Amino acid sequence: YNGQTPGPTLEAVEGDRVRILVTNHLPEPTTVHWHGFILPNGMDGVGGLTQKHIPPGETYAYEFTLKQHGVQMYHPHSDEMVQMAMGMQGFFVIHPKDGYKPAVDRHFCIFLQEWFVEPGTSTPNPNIMTDFNLFTFNSRVWPGTDPLVVKLNQRVRISLANLSMDSHPIHFHGHHGWLVGTDGGPVPQSAWVPQTTINVPPGTTQTLEFVADNPGDWAFHCHKNHHAMNVMNHEIANLIGVNQEGVSEKVRSLVPGYMAMGQAGMHEMSEMNMGGPKNTLPMMTGTGQFGPISMGGMFTVLKIRDGITSYEDPGWYKHPDGPVASKV
Ligand SMILES: [Cu+2]
Known part of the structure; x- marks a missing residue:
């Protein structure tokens, strides 16, 4: 949303009337659902059920009055599985009109x-x-x-x-x-x-x-x-307690740079950077x-x-x- 994930955190106060313009820059249809909002059915943002899907390139308006306060979310209700997995989600914080107590x-x-x-x-x-x-x-x-x-x-x-x-x-x-x-x-x-x-x-x-x-x-x-x-790879063998003496040398003759690991646990992973394909991260990190x-x-x-x-x-x-x- 607006080039970021999560999308911008929207903030308003209970009782406000809000108008939100949604322009679809995706290559497929989308909608925005206002999760947990008490609002008119036609503003609920469920594609096909409460409105037409927003086609690519078009702008739709959502407008409703905030009848509640609390921390809500917004997300697509149109090809949800793909669009949410790609990061389309955001917070909508509605503050109480009388302030927080305490x-x-x-x-x-x-x-x-x-x-x-x-x-x-x-x-x-x-x-x-x-x-x-x-x-x-x-x-x-x-x-x-x-x-x-x-x-x-x-x-x-x-x-x-x-x-x-x-x-x-x-x-x-x-x-x-x-x-x-x-x-x-x-x-x-x-x-x-x-x-x-x-x-x-x-x-x-x-x-x-x-x-x-x-x-x-x-x-x-x-x-x-x-x-x-x-x-991490969840299919690796469990080597805790397994004596790997001599194994490294044997495997290294077939796989250069091979290291036997995991005999005492995974802590040693946090102290070495074994490298990996581009755009990967060490399993455990931070010092x-x-x-x-x-x-x-x-x-x-x-x-x-x-x-x-x-x-x-x-x-x-x-x-x-x-x-x-x-x-x-
Ligand atoms: Cu978790």
Whole structure:
């Protein structure tokens, strides 16, 4: 949308009347569905059912009044499988007309996505149904994901949206938070459920709120372990505990450069870059102040700091008072 994925985050206030012009620059028809909106049926954007598909080159108008508040999505309802797999999706945040209670200081929006990009190619393959190889926050994999920079004691909202084929249980460290809203609207405060992991099923948004009262660098990631890694072959043999002594030399006489790996686990993958076809990524990557972080995919760092004056990346946490686990 507008040359980017996710598309631009649209923001408006409950009660606003909005008019959205959609010009189809695709080589095939499309529509835009306003996911979770209470609106007139003819504005719902389901091609063939509630409107004509928008032909290539034409502009259609959607116009409706926002009768609700919450974090919603927009996406095509015309050749959905291909168009969503190619990245057509975006947030539409409707703010409450009376403000948030309690007031919120920082609000992040993160789209959870999965892709299959054949190594050496650059076009996502929409025909893949289960075995994806790239898992992204706002179309980026760790360590290219943005850090979530927050001032100490701020009240933070993180809205998570999912139009992929799998659920994504998003886990955050060092804090307890609450599920405060979905694409079905706000959850009354009396019903807030304490959480450290928010599961985000396909076709939903889930909004997490917490008070950032514990300074540090806190991991923030999908808890499906294969989703917090980059491209890997899922059909390799399991070599954990297998004595590979002498095997490397024998195989190397047939396959130059062969390395036997995996006997003790996969950590060694995070310390070497084995190279690969163009446009591929190491399976585990990113380096912190204490060594390789051995993650990828849906992973970023929530950086909570006292005394910062901007939201630029403040670098690694310096542990001024706190202990750090170390050799005894
Ligand atoms: Cu996931």
